[in-house]
Amino acid sequence: MPTSPDHIALIFSYPAYCEKHATEASSIIHKTDENFVLVFRHVETLYGKNKGSLAFSYNRRWLEDSDTPLTVGMKDGDTINCIEVLKVAILHPNAYARFFTVDPADASVTFSTLFCAYGRATQMDPAHLRFTLHGMRLLENDLVVETLRILDPSSENFWIAATPLDSEATPFDSGSTTIKEKAMDLTTAIINAPAEEVSNSGVTLVAPLTLHPPRLEPSVGATPELMLRNLKTALQTADANWLSTLICSWPEPCPPQDEDDILWNFARHFMTWRDDQTERRRLENAGNFLARQVSAIVSLEHVHHEWRAESLAAWKKARPRRGFAQRSTRSTNTLQQAIQANATRRMLREARIISILGQLIEAWKTHLTGGLASLSSGPGLYSDLRILRECREMADEDQTIEDILETRNATPGSLAGDTLVGGVFSDFSSLAGEYLGDAISEDDRPEKIEGSQKRRESVRLKRNERQESPTPVPVNDPPSAPPLQPIRSPLFFAPLDTPPNVIKTRRDIIQDQWNKIAREAGAAGIEFVNEIDDEEVPPGIGILFPYVERSYLFDIGIAEPTPLAGCECDGKRGCNNARPGRCPCASASTLENGPPYTQGLFTFSTDDEIVECNIACGCSPQCNNRLAQFPRQIPVEIFKTEKRGWGARLPVDIVRGYVVGIYTGLLIRREEADKLSGSRASYCFDLDVNEEPDEETPENAYSVDAYGCGNWTRFINHSCSPNLQIISVVYDTMPEDNIPYLALVATENIPAFTELTFDYNPAHQTEWELKRYREKTRSKKNKSKKQTRCLCGASICRGWLSVVA
Ligand SMILES: C[S@@+](CC[C@H](N)C(=O)[O-])C[C@H]1O[C@@H](n2cnc3c(N)ncnc32)[C@H](O)[C@@H]1O
Numbered sequence: 045m046p047t048s049p050d051h052i053a054l055i056f057s058y059p060a061y062c063e064k065h066a067t068e069a070s071s072i073i074h075k076t077d078e079n080f081v082l083v084f085r086h087v088e089t090l091y092g093k094n095k096g097s098l099a100f101s102y103n104r105r106w107l108e109d110s111d112t113p114l115t116v117g118m119k120d121g122d123t124i125n126c127i128e129v130l131k132v133a134i135l136h137p138n139a140y141a142r143f144f145t146v147d148p149a150d151a152s153v154t155f156s157t158l159f160c161a162y163g164r165a166t167q168m169d170p171a172h173l174r175f176t177l178h179g180m181r182l183l184e185n186d187l188v189v190e191t192l193r194i195l196d197p198s199s200e201n202f203w204i205a206a207t208p209l210d211s212e213a214t215p216f217d218s219g220s221t222t223i224k225e226k227a228m229d230l231t232t233a234i235i236n237a238p239a240e241e242v243s244n245s246g247v248t249l250v251a252p253l254t255l256h257p258p259r260l261e262p263s264v265g266a267t268p269e270l271m272l273r274n275l276k277t278a279l280q281t282a283d284a285n286w287l288s289t290l291i292c293s294w295p296e297p298c299p300p301q302d303e304d305d306i307l308w309n310f311a312r313h314f315m316t317w318r319d320d321q322t323e324r325r326r327l328e329n330a331g332n333f334l335a336r337q338v339s340a341i342v343s344l345e346h347v348h349h350e351w352r353a354e355s356l357a358a359w360k361k362a363r364p365r366r367g368f369a370q371r372s373t374r375s376t377n378t379l380q381q382a383i384q385a386n387a388t389r390r391m392l393r394e395a396r397i398i399s400i401l402g403q404l405i406e407a408w409k410t411h412l413t414g415g416l417a418s419l420s421s422g423p424g425l426y427s428d429l430r431i432l433r434e435c436r437e438m439a440d441e442d443q444t445i446e447d448i449l450e451t452r453n454a455t456p457g458s459l460a461g462d463t464l465v466g467g468v469f470s471d472f473s474s475l476a477g478e479y480l481g482d483a484i485s486e487d488d489r490p491e492k493i494e495g496s497q498k499r500r501e502s503v504r505l506k507r508n509e510r511q512e513s514p515t516p517v518p519v520n521d522p523p524s525a526p527p528l529q530p531i532r533s534p535l536f537f538a539p540l541d542t543p544p545n546v547i548k549t550r551r552d553i554i555q556d557q558w559n560k561i562a563r564e565a566g567a568a569g570i571e572f573v574n575e576i577d578d579e580e581v582p583p584g585i586g587i588l589f590p591y592v593e594r595s596y597l598f599d600i601g602i603a604e605p606t607p608l609a610g611c612e613c614d615g616k617r618g619c620n621n622a623r624p625g626r627c628p629c630a631s632a633s634t635l636e637n638g639p640p641y642t643q644g645l646f647t648f649s650t651d652d653e654i655v656e657c658n659i660a661c662g663c664s665p666q667c668n669n670r671l672a673q674f675p676r677q678i679p680v681e682i683f684k685t686e687k688r689g690w691g692a693r694l695p696v697d698i699v700r701g702y703v704v705g706i707y708t709g710l711l712i713r714r715e716e717a718d719k720l721s722g723s724r725a726s727y728c729f730d731l732d733v734n735e736e737p738d739e740e741t742p743e744n745a746y747s748v749d750a751y752g753c754g755n756w757t758r759f760i761n762h763s764c765s766p767n768l769q770i771i772s773v774v775y776d777t778m779p780e781d782n783i784p785y786l787a788l789v790a791t792e793n794i795p796a797f798t799e800l801t802f803d804y805n806p807a808h809q810t811e812w813e814l815k816r817y818r819e820k821t822r823s824k825k826n827k828s829k830k831q832t833r834c835l836c837g838a839s840i841c842r843g844w845l846s847v848v849a
Pocket residue numbers: 582687688689690691722723724726727758759760761762763834835836840
């Protein structure tokens with residue numbers, strides 16, 4: 045039985061209801077919560093006023109409050125009461141109810157994932173369960189959840205009741221006479237009644253169920269086909285996330301989640317899957333192994349072609365003007381335009397991914413036809429990843445889906461109409477048939493491959509009918525293959541019943557992912573450690589979290605920074621020791637108390653921004669005016685603390701002055717950062733080292749937001765007696781660009797396994813900083829900031845995270 049929440053959010057189809065109950069709806073009264081205007085504005089823009097659905101949220105205490113008017117509802121311009129604690133209850137048309145506990149910090153939880161979970165729980169096809177706000181499709185539903193999440197990210201649960209998409213019924217259609225009473229009845233029934241009673245009253249109560257949204261995780265028996273389907277889901281999710289970010293940061297659109305990340309994730313898991321297969325090869329004969337590979341590719345091709353045709357059909361249906369996405373990104377005047385631009389962008393992005401996947405499949409097939417040796421020890425997916433990298437450049441936003449799909453992947457015209465035909469598809473299957481021919485007797489072949497070969501053969505015939513000069517099938521040119529072992533038929537293509545030797549946990553997968561990225565950046569490893577409880581990884585960290593070891597991701601509309609000019613020092617004495625004024629880089633830092641770095645350590649001789657030598661400089665990479673730019677040499681542990689969530693520590697002793705890393709994340713404009721609040725804001729730093737307290741915030745003022753992407757430093761907790769300090773360093777931008785890096789430097793010798801901390805509140809630093817901090821907090825901007833208390837007694841808010849050097 046779920047615990048009773050303080051508030052309950054009820055979302056139902058308002059217009060459908062109002063049509064039926066016009067009198068009641070007209071007397072509706074609402075309380076206002078400015079945050080919810082966002083939801084309504086979005087919905088209204090999409091559907092026009094008085095059309096489509098609206099989301100309602102009722103404070104449960106308010107519902108129970110006898111002074112509250114008996115009828116509730118919505119009229120133009122009304123907004124609603126706020127929600128704080130929510131759980132999700134999806135009401136089935138037949139009055140079934142399912143409860144889901146949702147972690148609001150988990151960005152991957154959306155309505156789509158809820159429906160999938162619901163579908164699994166009820167053993168119903170989720171396609172028939174698009175039953176949320178009347179008239180609102182999945183994207184907008186996701187938006188609602190995302191918006192709720194953003195409104196109150198610290199809440200532990202969501203309670204949402206929703207009605208079926210195509211049903212006129214609402215949870216309030218029968219029984220009590222007023223909406224309020226019905227809502228009360230419903231709430232009481234769900235929360236208080238014993239399961240049997242609720243069941244008798246037509247509502248089936250199911251124990252709280254922890255939601256595990258579909259993820260791109262390889263699991264036992266996960267096939268590339270399944271992974272590809274999950275990839276599609278992930279794209280949907282990413283899109284919804286982007287849209288919600290857009291809504292919250294209106295009028296500036298935010299960048300969509302990078303499709304490369306999604307694709308790379310897919311590719312990595314694909315690789316893991318294949319490695320598992322390779323592992324299995326040791327346990328069974330080579331022929332079986334090869335047969336499985338062929339089967340996997342064939343089914344992957346099916347999904348790929350299906351998806352491609354689907355995508356093309358969708359494009360044809362909703363074909364936007366050429367170049368629309370790009371133009372509307374530049375001048376997004378209305379929310380409607382932004383949404384349309386997003387839809388266009390999504391389709392183009394999807395087409396690009398489909399096309400790249402085609403390349404990936406092709407690459408795999410090449411390896412496969414090259415024989416078993418190349419599968420297990422050949423270039424493998426690493427080279428496939430290279431192909432991905434090359435393909436990334438191939439589509440710009442002005443291309444159409446036809447351009448993308450046809451130039452890279454398809455026989456010209458092959459995607460026209462509704463027939464799925466890819467030039468390589470049937471060829472490969474016959475090739476595979478040839479290849480396996482001497483290993484599999486016709487009798488031994490299972491029905492499945494026979495069926496699918498027949499299907500493909502008929503597709504090929506159809507294609508040949510349509511094309512004047514069909515592509516010849518290379519039947520006379522079989523690849524040279526190593527001799528195969530006979531295949532034992534019962535095992536052939538049977539579900540894999542031998543578990544792989546290694547089953548990766550969610551933590552392993554994310555850790556591998558982060559380590560690979562860190563390695564590519566030349567940095568040491570990262571490990572998640574939890575000796576406190578069962579939490580595998582920190583909340584909000586999933587496989588779609590973009591780990592960025594050493595740079596910023598740039599928000600849309602932020603211009604690429606000017607590259608820094610280099611010095612011409614010959615570097616013999618090292619730029620820090622050059623004669624005064626000689627090295628323009630070193631001289632740009634304050635040198636009154638000596639150079640900022642000696643012997644690879646920060647000297648604490650200055651609080652000002654440090655200008656390091658850079659890639660354009662004539663000095664050697666070992667020049668002593670470089671430190672923060674070097675990749676991290678020491679591995680880090682992200683570990684669960686007792687009371688402060690997750691934190692960070694190093695497994696070795698370090699000395700005072702050692703630079704442990706740089707804070708990375710999404711570079712956003714200051715005005716965007718100013719909109720952040722609560723714990724969300726505690727991941728955000730202002731890059732304000734060049735700002736004077738009495739001056740207006742410059743136009744090019746930025747902040748780094750590590751909430752949605754970043755590196756291990758985002759886990760460093762606050763302390764009033766910290767062992768790290770932040771210094772501001774530039775080495776690939778001009779100081780006036782205001783895009784320095786924030787380097788974290790040890791203020792004392794730190795023994796191994798000591799938690800790393802810094803003071804989120806610069807007032808705890810030098811006297812000068814205290815003065816400056818006070819001046820800043822006196823400003824109107826900071827006065828308005830909401831502050832929360834940390835366990836050590838200090839307040840945490842973005843203003844206090846400002847780096848004041
Ligand atoms: C930049 S994050 C640090 C990583 C965070 N602990 C996590 O698990 O993701 C800042 C958040 O950590 C928590 N935090 C940081 N320092 C803290 C402290 N000294 N006491 C309690 N909570 C702290 C607060 O929730 C804060 O919003």
